Amino acid sequence: xxxxxxxxxxxxxxxxxxxxxxxxxxxxxxxxxxxxxxxxxxxxxxxxxxxxxxxxxxxxxxxxxxxxxxxxxxxxxxxxxxxxxxxxxxxxxxxxxxxxxxxxxxxxxxxxxxxxxxxxxxxxxxxxxxxxxxxxxxxxxxxxxxxxxxxxxxxxxxxxxxxxxxxxxxxxxxxxxxxxxxxxxxxxxxxxxxxxxxxxxxxxxxxxxxxxxxxxxxxxxxxxxxxxxxxxxxxxxxxxxxxxxxxxxxxxxxxxxxxxxxxxxxxxxxxxxxxxxxxxx
Numbered sequence: 406x407x408x409x410x411x412x413x414x415x416x417x418x419x420x421x422x423x424x425x426x427x428x429x430x431x432x433x434x435x436x437x438x439x440x441x442x443x444x445x446x447x448x449x450x451x452x453x454x455x456x457x458x459x460x461x462x463x464x465x466x467x468x469x470x471x472x473x474x475x476x477x478x479x480x481x482x483x484x485x486x487x488x489x490x491x492x493x494x495x496x497x498x499x500x501x502x503x504x505x506x507x508x509x510x511x512x513x514x515x516x517x518x519x520x521x522x523x524x525x526x527x528x529x530x531x532x533x534x535x536x537x538x539x540x541x542x543x544x545x546x547x548x549x550x551x552x553x554x555x556x557x558x559x560x561x562x563x564x565x566x567x568x569x570x571x572x573x574x575x576x577x578x579x580x581x582x583x584x585x586x587x588x589x590x591x592x593x594x595x596x597x598x599x600x601x602x603x604x605x606x607x608x609x610x611x612x613x614x615x616x617x618x619x620x621x622x623x624x625x626x627x628x629x630x631x632x633x634x635x636x637x638x639x640x641x642x643x644x645x646x647x648x649x650x651x652x653x654x655x656x657x658x659x660x661x662x663x664x665x666x667x668x669x670x671x672x673x674x675x676x677x678x679x680x681x682x683x684x685x686x
Contacts, residue, residue: 469499521556624650
């Protein structure tokens with residue numbers, strides 16, 4: 406939670422609670438007295454990596470600041486099926502009303518962290534970073550990128566303002582890699598880096614000659630990727646080499662073995678499975 410903007414966290418939680426409760430909880434408010442209290446546990450129903458436990462705690466705090474949320478696990482911890490993640494005590498109404506919002510957020514973030522951990526483990530013997538992309542849930546990007554970090558991955562650019570990335574459409578519109586790099590370099594500050602997407606070895610050579618800071622190898626075959634890495638080693642000014650496209654758990658180690666510096670994986674945040682977590686009174 407120390408790496409999350411709490412103003413943004415609260416904004417998401419309050420919007421989610423408003424969506425789920427709206428006017429009032431017709432079931433809970435008619436069955437449970439205002440003074441009734443209960444104890445509950447959060448339980449892992451499968452193995453995985455926990456993420457979002459501080460956000461879950463904040464859900465209950467917003468509903469009723471007297472609710473006590475005791476974290477037994479921290480973000481980034483590996484849990485096994487059956488382990489208790491947290492204990493909650495206080496207003497029964499607040500616990501029941503916050504349950505779904507807290508679980509929805511935590512299950513999804515833990516799913517992303519778990520998937521990222523799987524990728525990171527497969528390339529742990531290589532000097533390479535697993536990074537995410539902008540393929541995130543609208544308005545939840547900051548949380549999802551945090552989950553990637555909790556799983557042992559790294560973040561690519563946060564948004565379109567964060568850093569320069571010249572993709573195929575930018576390059577084609579500008580008439581080529583050299584022209585696009587020269588044009589953008591003349592318009593940005595000295596602290597900004599330039600990443601160029603290339604589709605083949607000829608474009609790789611152009612990007613190196615243009616002195617791109619980062620070169621993304623887009624959907625290249627393994628042998629072509631190895632050749633691109635060798636071209637970079639021989640260059641006067643080397644670039645950071647990123648592999649991208651069609652990466653999954655079955656082939657990520659093969660990509661890493663080519664010698665690239667970074668492997669970007671869109672599925673970390675667009676094709677994950679939520680971790681099964683339950684809350685029991």
